[in-house]
Amino acid sequence: MSIERFLNQTVSPWMNAEGPESDIILTSRIRLARNLKNFMFPTLGTQEEAKKVLDKFKQMIPLINLYPLKDAELLMMEELQPLHKQVLVEKHLISPNLAEQSPQGACLLSQDEVISIMVNEEDHIRIQCIFSGLQLEEALNLANAVDDQLEQHLDYAFSEVRGYLTSCPTNVGTGLRASVMMHLPGLVMTQQMKQLIPSINQLGFVVRGIYGEGSEALGNIFQISNQITLGKSEQDIILDLKNVVEQIVQQERSARESIVKTAGIQLEDKVWRSLGILKNSRIIESKEAAKCLSDVRLGIDIGYIENISRNILNELMILTQPGFLQQYAGGPLRPFERDVRRATLIRERLLLENNS
Amino acid sequence: MICQECQKRSATVHFTKIINGEKMEVHLCEQCAHEKGNIIMFNNSSGLSINNLLAGLFNFNPNIEHTHSNAIHPNEIIQCDTCGMTLQQFLKIGRFGCASCYDAFQDQVTPILKRLHGGNWKHIGKIPERSGGTIHLRKKIDILKETLQSLVAKEEFEKAAEVRDEIRAYEKQLQEGGE
Ligand SMILES: [Zn+2]
């Protein structure tokens, strides 16, 4: 019973900058949407129905025979404080929807935070697996293994023609959403991202900024995910996504090269200035922090900065979110107080780097 | 301004329809707007939400525009018997109420799925081991039948006979109800 562990362990293993293409790709995530037969979908279901679904799920937990889910923890949304839920959202372990408006919502979380199974979200069950770097196959294999375990004990709503039936028609069929989180400062700086997005869309993939509102991508972090879930096999979906993502990686690499070649000193200046801001500021807004973190990470990847770990971006982007800051402060903070807190936290984190 | 739909009465209802990010101005008279009913979302400028996507899809369906074969009659209510959700409700919120809705709204759902999933409407992919029932078996038989045909075409009759026996065995299993 330690929600504290998930809250205090800021760095999930998958946040480490490891795995293939991890200089550009932060994480690979797979989500499978499943529903139970003979129960209304959560969007329409009553509290009573939702309770029954949750009970069925709970009864099944001890029957799961899968090592990665050993000692997994069931977190009941109703029992969590709003701030704690916010932290879980910021860590991408649960969805905002589950945190805010899911009656009888719950989440079964593996010890290493790689697997998260949400109950009574938009669908009865949503299996999520997150890996660092470009590891879509690995994430899919694990999600499938979890899915197979659940299916042994739960009756899924499945139709031969439509596949796995989901609450929203955008998820039906495989119920699979594969997403890759990418750090693309080179493409943003060279203004290629704007042109790239429509062509990625045309291929049936969605691009969005993962932090920040609307089209704005805080920290130059983008998420690319599949739109089509029906009429394609799981393997084809992730293969196509992988192909698109690898092309973006190539373009990002050549964008970085061309910046270094044509404006190396300007870029170096930008990177070091940003590090200066992070090391010295006493008040910093999330937008500025994200920008500077992105610059510093780019500087590390290019080789301008040598003694700071690449994890800094992955880690601090999450650590400096409002929920986390308040969790650290031990209570609610006003926006100004957050900015002060954020600056302190970043300084302390960077100090830690230099000593190691 | 004259109503786009009937070209008779004057248009009093004005809104913007967004289909795949493309804005389209619509001007209708009260009566025609009503006939289109809940399937139109008003002036939602936020772009590609599932709701206006669905609304757009439905309105845009050529069958509706020309032959009215799929159109919902204003007085007709299509409802899912299992959960009670009506087609109009589904189009409004963009979410099904239960698994049976997929069958209840089948005629309308197919074009929607095609639009959302690049022309696809049929599942290709994972089949659950238990809930999948006899699907696994039938898929296996289908694949074997294709193999059989190509073997026959290549005049490899000995192998073909083996495959035929295999198919028969599976078909027998199927008749006995799976497993
Ligand atoms: Zn009219």
Ligand SMILES: [Zn+2]
């Ligand atoms: Zn229904």
